[in-house]
Amino acid sequence: xxxxxxxxxxxxxxxxxxxxxxxxxxxxxEDRASMPGLDASVVTTLISDSGVTRYRITTQTWQVxxxxxxxxxxxxxxxxxxxxxxxxxxDTWLRSDYAYYDxxxxxxxxxxxxxxxxxxxxxxxxxxxFWNQKTERLHSDSSISITRESSIIQGVGFDxxxxxxxxxxxxxxxxxxxxx
Numbered sequence: 001x002x003x004x005x006x007x008x009x010x011x012x013x014x015x016x017x018x019x020x021x022x023x024x025x026x027x028x029x030e031d032r033a034s035m036p037g038l039d040a041s042v043v044t045t046l047i048s049d050s051g052v053t054r055y056r057i058t059t060q061t062w063q064v065x066x067x068x069x070x071x072x073x074x075x076x077x078x079x080x081x082x083x084x085x086x087x088x089x090x091d092t093w094l095r096s097d098y099a100y101y102d103x104x105x106x107x108x109x110x111x112x113x114x115x116x117x118x119x120x121x122x123x124x125x126x127x128x129x130f131w132n133q134k135t136e137r138l139h140s141d142s143s144i145s146i147t148r149e150s151s152i153i154q155g156v157g158f159d160x161x162x163x164x165x166x167x168x169x170x171x172x173x174x175x176x177x178x179x180x
Contacts, residue, residue: 036074037066056082059099075099078112091119092164096129106133118164123147126158136162144169 040062047055060077079099085091097112108131116124128142137159144158146169157170 033065033068035065035067036063038062038064052086053084053088055084070105071103073099073101073103075101079110085119093117107131108133116164120165121149122164124164129158131162133162138162138164138167 043062044058058080059075063074065072078097081094082090083092094116096110096114100109110129114126114129125145126140129140131138140158146153155169155172160167
């Protein structure tokens with residue numbers, strides 16, 4: 001009797017599960033530009049130039065909007081970028097909480113606790129930074145703090161070469177050491 005009850009209950013579950021009137025559908029996407037063509041998680045990639053590894057990018061989320069105008073990449077969980085010298089040692093690094101890259105203009109926008117270290121071990125901090133790969137320049141209209149071995153320079157507005165070795169603070173503030 002017990003075996004018959006188990007068989008009947010099992011058959012009833014199978015019949016219920018196999019009903020053809022249940023349809024699983026997703027809504028159609030009308031605006032393809034609003035969807036990423038690539039949505040990758042936990043990514044580390046190397047970028048080379050003329051066969052030499054130049055950069056390593058690490059991110060939790062990388063989305064490429066290839067049908068948008070302009071085409072752009074978005075890193076909503078932030079980005080960590082390392083630049084290598086010819087000996088493949090880390091020359092400089094840069095980290096931000098959010099990143100956006102305009103592929104056509106070749107301009108990066110980095111936001112939220114943007115931090116970087118240059119080859120001279122100077123530490124840069126700003127809430128927003130723009131990197132124009134065409135002109136090889138970095139700039140910001142936000143506050144900037146540069147920690148050097150013997151001083152801290154602060155200001156608002158910043159312009160630099162992409163190596164962060166030749167820079168100008170547009171509106172400096174704070175105390176500055178002066179050599180006599």
